[in-house]
Amino acid sequence: VMVWLRRCTHYLFIVVVAVNSTLLTINAGDYIFYTDWAWTSYTVFSISQTLMLIVGACYYLTFTGVPGTATYYALIMTVYTWIAKGAWFALGYPYDFIVTPVWLPSAMLLDLVYWATKKNKHSLILFGGVLVGMSLPLFNMVNLITVADPLETAFKYPRPTLPPYMTPIEPQVGKFYNSPVALGAGAGAVLACTFAALGCKLNTWTYRWMA
Numbered sequence: 001v002m003v004w005l006r007r008c009t010h011y012l013f014i015v016v017v018a019v020n021s022t023l024l025t026i027n028a029g030d031y032i033f034y035t036d037w038a039w040t041s042y043t044v045f046s047i048s049q050t051l052m053l054i055v056g057a058c059y060y061l062t063f064t065g066v067p068g069t070a071t072y073y074a075l076i077m078t079v080y081t082w083i084a085k086g087a088w089f090a091l092g093y094p095y096d097f098i099v100t101p102v103w104l105p106s107a108m109l110l111d112l113v114y115w116a117t118k119k120n121k122h123s124l125i126l127f128g129g130v131l132v133g134m135s136l137p138l139f140n141m142v143n144l145i146t147v148a149d150p151l152e153t154a155f156k157y158p159r160p161t162l163p164p165y166m167t168p169i170e171p172q173v174g175k176f177y178n179s180p181v182a183l184g185a186g187a188g189a190v191l192a193c194t195f196a197a198l199g200c201k202l203n204t205w206t207y208r209w210m211a
Contacts, residue, residue: 014056014073014076042140046136046185049140050132050184050191053074054128055199055202057069057110058125058195058198061111067111067112067119070107078103125200126193133189133193
């Protein structure tokens with residue numbers, strides 16, 4: 001009974017984290033509606049995706065102990081997001097591109113670290129966290145490139161009036177030294193280690209609850 005209870009808890013965790021990852025990333029890459037704040041939202045989305053990917057991937061990876069399951073987890077996230085975005089598109093939401101599977105290469109790096117360090121959990125947290133945090137903002141740029149013409153779409157589907165605190169005062173020239181990738185990678189590299197540790201810890205807690 002305890003084995004099945006533990007397994008069910010594990011699968012529940014996977015579904016909950018993967019679904020939440022999808023919800024968090026549903027508009028990540030949809031820069032059509034962020035023409036004024038493209039770089040700012042790009043950085044925020046890159047970090048949010050990094051953290052959601054690594055917490056679930058590390059949980060899954062350390063639970064199974066099999067290198068390759070982080071990539072499998074990223075695949076789950078990708079498929080969930082494609083389905084959700086497809087549903088939005090069917091409802092008439094103006095998407096003119098599909099989210100590219102940007103999580104896969106970062107998850108592959110995570111698997112590689114786990115395998116290369118002979119399943120050392122601390123190496124996974126430190127090295128894996130840094131690699132995922134630094135690589136995902138770079139891969140996420142592919143999403144930005146796939147937007148056909150942000151300005152044309154913005155005029156075609158006008159947004160509701162922005163509240164005063166969101167209204168840009170002047171064009172965001174030189175924001176983040178014109179390098180949202182560098183800012184996302186720097187912040188991601190630090191934060192991803194923390195979330196990698198959380199993913200590993202969730203695994204420990206699962207066993208303790210079920211013991």
